[in-house]
Amino acid sequence: MTPLFALLLSTLDERLRLRQPARKTLNKVFPHHWSFLLGEVALFSLVMLVLTGIFLTMFYRPSTDLVVYTGSSALYHGQSLPAAFESIVRLTYDVNGGLLFRRIHRGAAHLFIASIILHLLRVVLTGAFRRPRELNYHLGLVLLLLAFALGFTGYSLPFDSLAGTGIRVAYSELLSFPLVGDRLAFWIFGGPFPTGDVIPRFFVFHVLLLPAIIGLLIAGHLGIVARQRHTQFPRFGIDGHRWVYGKPLWPWQFAESTTLVLWLGGVLAASALLVPWADVTLLGPYRPGIVGNNAQPDWYLFWVEGALRIFPPLEWDLPGVTIAGTFVAGVLLPGIVVAGLAAYPFIERKVYDLRGDWHVLSNPLEIPLRAGAAMGFFSFLLVLSAAATNDILSLMTGIPVETITVIFRVAALAVPTALTVAVVAYSRRRLRARGLEVGSSEAGPRRAGDPAP
């Protein structure tokens, strides 16, 4: 340490008294496993999103008014374009680094949502949601939904033909709410689609409201992890409910996080060279009434899109209210999915009559209900997601899209059911073969239902 740096440190310490708490923090033990880094990947992706987003905000124009583009793209030169799309064309062709930062932003957005989903999967499969962590689990679910909203608004902002079509579908979903749909849609859109208000409002959601809320909730999420300590995998000879084991923050957790953030930045930059993320300039601007083939949303909304595609035609005209298929498939079903995720910790606790606090993770195959529920649940979402590509599958296989849709209708019910039954049966047999009871793999002589000491 150079004398100047040492002087700065001691000057700060004399005033803030940080040396003691800092020492304690540096020595804090963090449970260690690669899957615990998934949440960190999400956090660092968000950092990249904010950094590149600040640059993009300097050039983006949140408006759908027509302006004439006069830049270096021969394709669009002299054309009258919606201002939002025009600014994206300018960013891509006329701003040094604009395309790089747009692609890193888009790549980081995919990574952000993917890592949150994998993080959720890790939490669900290993049982990290169990008491006392239900609150943080729910906070995480809210963060995932906000991340979807952040992703969707960001996908909409360039106002290319796919984005405009996506906004139209979202508008239809809002309209489909029974009784209040028309009002709800007009509140958010400021009038009938496509008003001039929708892009400016989505811009405010995307760069101000959602990031601010997400930032606050992440602070809460991490604060709770710090307070409750991280969960850990079972380890022979140590009672994980009484002891936290792992590596101290300094140096290895620090080294790992620093390496991870650099590594992610490098991979995202490399992906910007290899993957044409976000090349919406090839799609053209949104014009009402026009959309090309392969009209899919981003992958993380495929499950909702798939549900919309395979849901049977339904429009009940009841007295005073209309229940449409778009509501059942696009709002009710996702609502049930989220509610199921939110309710699961309580269901598992009830079914196995669990009591006390749980700090040690478990193999899902040792809890048949969890193994079956997770398998059924995520396979259902995957089949629905696959159904969102029915047009592409039809094109690739030559099977008529009508047939494929019917196959998916059957598969969406049959595949998750069959897999759930199979996994529950397998994990029960596995438990029996090992002479175990549910939860008995916890360290020590604890059995299902035993509270942590």
Place this chain on the structure above:
Amino acid sequence: MTPVGGQPAGHDDGRPRVIAERPPAGSQVNDALIIGASAVAGLGGVVFGVALLAGAPLAIYGGALAISLLALAGAVRRYFAGRFPDVEAIEPRAELGDAEPAEAIAVVEAVGRRPLLARMLLGAAALIGLGLAAPVAVLGPSPGQALRRTAWRRGMRLVTTDGQPIRPDDVASGGVASVWPEGEIFTETAAVILVRVTPGSAQPPTVLEWVVDDSLIAYSKVCTHAGCPVALFREEDSALFCPCHQSTFDTTRGAAPTFGPAARALPQLPMGVDADGFLIALDDFRAQVGPAFG
């Protein structure tokens, strides 16, 4: 990992302790890797910044950024692997309501002294930071002549805000009018104020051959202090007055500043009359329009 102090079963005294420790994997090869990767990382950071500013293809600056970040990640990893023991520890879990355990294990210290390695790492990180600052320079174009020229050209008619060309007679005695270059209405730096002074009262440094009818003079309307429109004309002393900071200009003497914070005269527009009797510019302003720039 080598267990420290036998089986961890003996931990029931309730104190935090180290349960396993692996010595650092330092070697000369490792040191060389750190130095090489840091050098690549720092160089990559510089290439990124320079190539971005020079408008090089995406593949060059994007590739430089990717390589430099990945190289720094590798260098950081090798640095910690080579200098610090890998320590595993346990500490008691605080029950709700308990105070956090007061004790902790000792801070893990680096093994040996390698100041060069840390400096290489910090230097590479600093160079990458410098390179990442380059996009700031992309935010605005190079100023070029944009601040030195206005829209006025030889032969351009003076028009009102409605776009009407004007004749000398349209400005009454003691009157003023705001005019623009034809086709450039509301182009801010080209704003001109026409003033009618007492005939014959204008004297140098007013350029007299640009004064029409011996009494009609055109000045830039952009204050030379902070750029407000010099909108007010005081007839009794033929003064233009800026409402923002009270700079006052004598229109009979080349709009030289007579009061207030402005230090420079309002530039006079070279003005004449065309064959149809309309006022026209004879050229762009000869002096710097608007506030000073550094």
